[in-house]
Amino acid sequence: MRVGLGVDVHRLVPGRRCVIGGVDVPSELGLDGHSDADVLAHAVADAVLGAIRAGDIGELFPDTDPAYEDADSLVLLSRVAELARSRGFSIADVDCVVEAQAPKLMPYRDQMRENLAAALGIDAENVGVKATTTERLGYTGRSEGIRATAVVLAER
Numbered sequence: 590m591r592v593g594l595g596v597d598v599h600r601l602v603p604g605r606r607c608v609i610g611g612v613d614v615p616s617e618l619g620l621d622g623h624s625d626a627d628v629l630a631h632a633v634a635d636a637v638l639g640a641i642r643a644g645d646i647g648e649l650f651p652d653t654d655p656a657y658e659d660a661d662s663l664v665l666l667s668r669v670a671e672l673a674r675s676r677g678f679s680i681a682d683v684d685c686v687v688e689a690q691a692p693k694l695m696p697y698r699d700q701m702r703e704n705l706a707a708a709l710g711i712d713a714e715n716v717g718v719k720a721t722t723t724e725r726l727g728y729t730g731r732s733e734g735i736r737a738t739a740v741v742l743a744e745r
Contacts, residue, residue, distance in 0.1 A: 590744050591642075591678075591742075591743045591745070592639075593637055593638065593639030593641070593740070594738070594739070594740055594741075595631070595632040595633060595634065595635030596632055596739075597628045597736070597737050598734055598737075599621055599626045599628045599735060600620070600621045600734045601616075601618040601619065601620060601621070602618060602619060602620075602621040603617070603618055604619065605618070605619025605620060605626070607619040608627045608662070609627060609628060609629050609689075610629040610630065610687075610701025610702075610704050611701065611704030612701055612704065614692050614694065616692040623658055624650070624657050624658070624661075625659060625661055627662035627663070628687070628736065629685060629687055629701065630662035630663055632739040633683060633685060633705055633709070633741065634662075634665060634666045636683070636740055637670065637673055637680060641672070641673050641676050641678050643673075649672075650665050667709075670709045673743060674710075678743045679744050680709050680710075680715075681742045681743060681744050682742040683709065683711075683739060683742075684739070684740050685718050685719065685737060685740075686720070686721060686738050686739075687737045688720075688722070688729045688736040689729055690722050690723065690725060690729055690731070690732045693720075698718050701718045702717070
């Protein structure tokens with residue numbers, strides 16, 4: 590068994606969608622990035638890659654490659670899961686935390702779990718998603734950005 594940790598941060602800006610865990614969350618500000626900037630999917634992808642010792646999401650899907658401009662991060666996560674399976678790993682469990690002062694994410698948590706599970710090819714009961722504020726502290730507390738952290742347990 591192996592454990593992987595993933596962390597991702599994206600700035601909140603006007604004129605972009607706020608996609609988190611594959612859910613287009615209603616918000617005045619969206620996440621800035623080369624792809625759809627799904628901070629949660631990116632953190633999970635990095636956690637999977639860490640568990641299988643395969644680098645990070647920036648190596649596999651560089652933001653300098655036009656092929657990944659506005660890419661659906663759940664599709665990228667599916668490709669990471671395929672890579673894990675090709676190396677003899679199955680994803681046993683995922684747990685995640687999203688830090689955001691706004692928008693409120695709890696109404697979308699179950700859909701995020703289902704979306705991540707589908708992309709990973711596992712049951713939604715094996716995916717945990719939590720949301721927290723930072724009590725208005727730091728860049729997340731000032732609604733300047735959103736941070737996601739994920740831990741993955743992989744079995745060979």
